[in-house]
Amino acid sequence: MEAKVTGPNSLSLSDEIVRRIHALAAISETPDNLSRIFLTPEHRAAADLVMGWMRDAGMAARLDAIGNVCGRYDGERTGLPCLMLGSHYDTVRDAGRWDGPLGLITAIACVGDLHRRGVRLPFAVEVTGFADEEGVRFASTLLGSRAIAGTFDESALGGRDKQGITMREAMVAFGLDPDHIGAAARAPSELLAYVELHIEQGPVLEANKLPVGVVTAIAGATRLAVELRGTAGHAGTVPMALRRDALAGAAECIVAIEEFCSSDRDGLVGTVGYINAMPGATNVIPGMVSFTIDIRSPRDSYRKLAVTDIVRHIEEIVKRRDLQLDINVTHENRTVPCAPWLQKHVAEAVKAEGFRAFELPSGAGHDGMAMIDIADVAMLFVRCRGGVSHNPAEHVDDADVEAGAKVLLRLIENFKPKG
Ligand code: HGY
Ligand code: MN
Ligand code: MN
Secondary structure, three states: OOOOOOOHHHOOHHHHHHHHHHHHHOOOOOOOOEOOOOOOHHHHHHHHHHHHHHHHOOOEEEEOOOOOEEEEEOOOOOOOOEEEEEEEOOOOOOEOOOOOHHHHHHHHHHHHHHHHHOOOOOOEEEEEEEOOOOOOOOOOOOHHHHHHHOOOOHHHHHOEOOOOOEHHHHHHHHOOOHHHHHHHOOOHHHEEEEEEEEEOOOOHHHHOOOOEEEEEEEOEEEEEEEEEEOOOEEOOOOOHHHOOOHHHHHHHHHHHHHHHHHOOOOOOEEEOOOEEEEOOOOOEEOOEEEEEEEEEEOOHHHHHHHHHHHHHHHHHHHHHOOOEEEEEEEEEEOOEEOOHHHHHHHHHHHHHOOOOOOEEEEOOOOOHHHHOOOOOEEEEEEOOHHHOOOOOOOOOOHHHHHHHHHHHHHHHHHOOOOO
């Protein structure tokens, strides 16, 4: 079946998608850079906008118990299991506008095209906008998809943001009942599969001159929170040899992490993305420093060994500098394989649209890492310029938006549940 890809008034799908990417990007905590964080007024405004688009595309749309937006386009008859599509609609701070929204908005556009043509399939199509994939506000991540997978860890409700607000308090302020999160959970029997379109966030497709790629696996990750405590003191009076400088100690730890990961030849990456020095005055020796660590590797066993070695490095530095150390794992995700049968569907749709079915792993984490607990998962990557992401310069060319939409629409219309 040739998938006719035309949007409203015979616009291409990409025109509608790009317009909506920019409309959603306008919903941000600050006007100068894009930040849309879990359980904030921006989250609520974005949810309302996206649910409107879902309804325009012929879907029933609702906000679930943790703030995911859920759209459903029924199949030939009601009550059928669904092919679930989607992505996240929260962002990192000072984000790009395509990471997450491209997958969500493209999925809505594809359903809108089915709806305009009056196409009903032997299964339902659901589109989910996940409320918190990035884990910016509270240390743990994949909160929306874990709630849908039924694996949400209630202890996360006690986690506090930088203002000291707990997730529980934030949910109540948002108008959600934290004791009701379980209602978001879906039964495995309701899903035939989960397929996510997402920007690659890396340079591989561009280097291979390809607009789309077939994802083989999503790399696991470990996040740690570190706190170093020394002695605050006068910058002018304490001799260097008598200092217990927490920030100098953190700096040595950070360089050690970079050197350890850089010496690896097997795809190990380590990042310190956040640091805070207290009391934070020019003329005061920092007495306390907190920072985060993000460690990833294509192989879980290797990542876990690396985390052990890095913690040992930090403990040695702290002991030599007579500092105190608290270090905790705040998030851990195993590497998740994409299901071969579903990868085949993605590859066939890519080839049917005239592109090479190029396979690549995802170094970035995605909601499929949680969704795998209730469904087989697969991902379709779309090239992004320079491989740049988590950066306002993130960009996808219209032609690649169109390629991604055509492949996803083809995948939907040709989808056959696992035999
Ligand atoms: O951190 C990640 O890989 C994803 O962008 N949340
Ligand atoms: Mn991201
Ligand atoms: Mn993402």
